[in-house]
Amino acid sequence: MSNWRPGDRRPDSASMLRVDQAGEYGATRIYAGQLAVLRRNAPESQLIARMAAQEERHLKRFNALMAERRVRPTALQPLWNVAGFALGAATALMSEKAALACTDAVETEIYKHYGSQLEQIDDADPELAADIADFRAEELEHRDTAREAGAATAVGYPLLTAAIRAGCRVAIGLSKRI
Ligand SMILES: [Fe+2]
Ligand SMILES: [Fe+2]
Numbered sequence: 001m002s003n004w005r006p007g008d009r010r011p012d013s014a015s016m017l018r019v020d021q022a023g024e025y026g027a028t029r030i031y032a033g034q035l036a037v038l039r040r041n042a043p044e045s046q047l048i049a050r051m052a053a054q055e056e057r058h059l060k061r062f063n064a065l066m067a068e069r070r071v072r073p074t075a076l077q078p079l080w081n082v083a084g085f086a087l088g089a090a091t092a093l094m095s096e097k098a099a100l101a102c103t104d105a106v107e108t109e110i111y112k113h114y115g116s117q118l119e120q121i122d123d124a125d126p127e128l129a130a131d132i133a134d135f136r137a138e139e140l141e142h143r144d145t146a147r148e149a150g151a152a153t154a155v156g157y158p159l160l161t162a163a164i165r166a167g168c169r170v171a172i173g174l175s176k177r178i
Contacts, residue, residue, distance in 0.1 A: 013125045014071045015176055016117055020132065021062035022074045022175035023110055026084040027055040030106060033088025034099045044096040047149055051103065051142045058135045065128065074175045083171075087164070097154035104151040105164035107143035111136060113172055 031052035038045045066073065074080075091102035114136035121129045154160060 017071050019175040024059040026080040029084025030088035033085035034092040037089050037092035054138050075178050100146040100149050100151035101154040101157050101160050103146035105161040107139045109165050109168035111139045
């Protein structure tokens with residue numbers, strides 16, 4: 001079921017791995033920023049801490065694959081370090097629900113991104129495809145967790161999530177290339 005046609009560029013596993021590692025790294029930084037701001041006993045903190053632990057697992061796996069395959073990380077890592085943390089902290093400072101809206105937006109984009117990678121990757125790289133499929137299922141859980149906990153009740157939810165989703169798409173586009 002490949003979407004690849006003669007003349008299309010073949011999916012490049014190294015660049016996929018690079019952008020995925022950048023995304024998981026960014027996710028750990030967003031959640032770290034949120035956890036730095038949120039009250040430790042807030043119900044949102046418990047949810048976010050659980051998701052953060054899963055992002056840590058995703059990141060570790062991609063780090064290991066990159067080392068194994070000698071794929072260099074994105075040069076933008078220092079930027080995602082700061083931008084991710086700032087996004088997490090800023091949304092958590094707005095409100096607990098805004099922090100959840102951030103998760104809703106980010107996980108929506110990551111889920112879509114992994115979906116389009118799975119379409120491209122086909123059976124060219126079953127090892128990477130299996131990890132992406134595994135993590136994608138958890139990103140969907142994260143999105144649903146945020147929604148069930150009331151993300152959409154955040155003040156300015158439509159604008160906030162649209163802006164964050166646009167930012168994620170820019171970050172994904174840049175990390176593929178740089
Ligand atoms: Fe993840
Ligand atoms: Fe996630």
